[in-house]
Amino acid sequence: MAVVLSFSWAGATPAQYDAVRDLVRWEEQTPDGAVLHVAWFDADGLRVTDVWKAEDDFNRFMQERLAPAIEKVGIEGKPEFGFTAMHRRFVAPGVTGAAS
Numbered sequence: 751m752a753v754v755l756s757f758s759w760a761g762a763t764p765a766q767y768d769a770v771r772d773l774v775r776w777e778e779q780t781p782d783g784a785v786l787h788v789a790w791f792d793a794d795g796l797r798v799t800d801v802w803k804a805e806d807d808f809n810r811f812m813q814e815r816l817a818p819a820i821e822k823v824g825i826e827g828k829p830e831f832g833f834t835a836m837h838r839r840f841v842a843p844g845v846t847g848a849a850s
Contacts, residue, residue, distance in 0.1 A: 752801060752835075753804065753834065755799070755800040755831060756831060757798035757800065758794070758796065758829065758831070759796040759828075759830075761827055762795045762829075763796075764791055770820055774819045781810075783804055783806075783807020785802060785803060786801040805833050
């Protein structure tokens with residue numbers, strides 16, 4: 751069952767996010783089970799909404815690829831995150847999903 755991941759990391763910066771992204775290369779080497787990733791920053795830090803085919807897919811990605819990169823970059827603190835079963839997904843016509 752597909753799940754929505756809501757993720758926040760107080761104090762994480764755009765430079766840290768970009769450094770982790772460069773190390774993990776998830777856009778070039780898509781993790782198994784990844785469907786959608788959206789990230790933004792507000793006054794508190796990093797916010798992410800992901801869709802995964804299954805919670806286990808994210809957990810495997812976190813353990814094998816993401817956590818080592820986060821440790822290497824030195825992001826302090828711990829993220830808050832949770833999973834919810836996805837009810838429905840809509841992708842507007844013409845949207846390719848390419849990174850921007």
